[in-house]
Amino acid sequence: MNGFRAVFSVAGPWLPVLSFLARLPAALCPIGTLMMLTELEGIARAGVVAGMLWLGQAVGGPPIGRLADRCGHRPVILVAAPANAVAAVALVGSVLGGLPVAASALLAGLVGLTMPQVGPLSRTRWIALTASRPEGKELTARALSLDTTIDEISFMAGPALAATVVVVCHPSAALLLAALLSAVCGVLFGLHPTTPGPVRSGPGTAAGVRLASPALIVLCAMALAQGLIWGGANAGVSALSEHLGDAGMAGFVWGAMAVTSALAGLVATARPGKRDLTVRLRLAIVAQTLLVLPLLAVSGFAGTTLVIAGIGAAVAPHLIAVFGLAERVAPAVRMGEAMTLLGSGLIVGQGVAALAAGPLAQxxxxxxxxxxxxxxxxxxxxxxxxxxxxxxxxxxSAGSGRPAPSATQVSPPAPEPAPAADRRA
Incomplete structure (x- = not known):
């Protein structure tokens, strides 16, 4: 438990709780929109409107991250969270009021655009909180591992919670719950005392520091690939469930990945490991690819659930390495934007895979x-x-966007000692 105590000692236990509740709308809104539209207006309209919400999330993430870097997290979150709640309520009203699908799609895009990006900004916050500590490197690794685990738990809890409230209450209940969480927990997350202010590095600010680098482009490609793996597997699980005549089982099968991924993340938080992050990333993605291949041979729920659970054991280590390397190579003054770029890569990958895998499965x-x-x-x-x-x-190096000097380059060579005559003088 020492690893968890070390992380909680930085900001207290309430920050992880608030970040979990505040990021649930990101998981609730897409599935809630899909379920609401499917039941009230049919699957064709549901796909269009939910797709617009995903697109809005992918497009809106980096600008929100950039504003958070330049203006501080608090004002950005305090504007985005209530705006997201209002947009979600308006989307529900457009569907219940019978407005054209174009109006619902436009409002769904607005829901995605105003998503407060709690997950990426939470990672940025942990980096800022742990970087100045004596045990900064290891503590940052533990904090990012814990935050990725919280992401996986929200990923698991969101669809299950959406399905429950839709069945028990009303088709619109999941979206209304997401609006409530954004308005309350999103605002509290923004008001938490650990919220970072504008990031500055000497005379420069985020506006003057270059973000793009070959390393960050590679990490975005890895995030995109992870989204593609998720999207294809998700579509395949849904198609298999429909083929077996029990479409409702898809959520339970898919939830197995989130369970094992969350467990792997907890292990990584407790014991980060000694290998460099680049080695851990390569091992995790190779393992994940090998674990995906048996999906081509499954034919029933039991085997598919077992394979999906196995894949999940490699997901959290891969994402922990991706975000950890982003913390290493992205300039501190633009860390929020870098993290939201990776989040958008995950979303775009899922959307592209869904567009390709759905017709292929059919x-x-x-x-x-x-x-x-x-x-x-x-x-x-x-x-x-x-x-x-x-x-x-x-x-x-902090704020510059240039590589930090290595240990052998930190200080210039010591000058030659002066001749004896000069020293006497």
Missing amino acids: AYGFRAAFGVSCAAGLAACAVALVLVRGRRFTPV
Whole structure:
């Protein structure tokens, strides 16, 4: 438990609780929109409106991260969270009021655009809180591991919670719950005393520091590949459940990944490991790709659940390494934007995979959708094995965006001692 105590000692136990509750809307809104529209207006409209929400999330993430870096997290979150709640309520009103699908799609896009990006900004906050500690490097690794685990738990709890409130209450209940969580917990997350202010580095600010680098582009590619793996597997599980005549089982099968991923994240928080993050990333994505391949042979719920659970054991280690390397290579003054870029990569990957895997599953069966995940995993392995190398991921100096000097370059060589005559003088 020492690893968890070390993390909680930085900000107290309430920050992880608030960040979990405040990021639930990101998991509730897409599935809640899909369920509400499917029941009230049909699957065709549901796909269009939910797709617009995903697109809004992907597009809106980096600008929100950039504003948080330049203006501080608090004002950005305190504007985005209530705006997101209002947009979600307006989306419900448009559907219940019978407005055209174009109006609902526009409001769904607004819901996505105003999503407060609690997950990426929470990671940025932990980095800021732990960087100045004596045990900063190890503590940052533990904090990012814990935060990734919270992401996985919200990923598991969101769809289950949405399904429960829709069945018990009303088709719109999941979206209204998301609005309530944004308005209350999102605001409290923004008001928490640990909220970072504007990041400055000497005379420069975030506006003058370059973000793009080969290393960050590689990490965005890895995040995109992870989203593709998720999206293809999710579509395949849904197609398999429909093929077996029990579509409702898809959520339970898919939840197995979140359970094992969360457990792996907890282990990583307690024992971060000694290997460099680049090595851990390569090992995690190779393991995940090997664990995805058996999906091409499954035919029932039991086998699919077992394979999906196995994949989850490699998901958290991969994401922990991706976000940990981003903390290493992104300039501190633009860390929020870097984290939201990676989050957008995950979302775009899921959306692209869903667009490709859905028609493939309909035309050729559920194994074709699983093939998308396998192809994405193989591509990710190639990128990781060739491009994820230690020399490419040299830590940057604070605020400059340039590599930090190595241990042998920290200080210039000592000057030659003066001749004896000069010393006497």
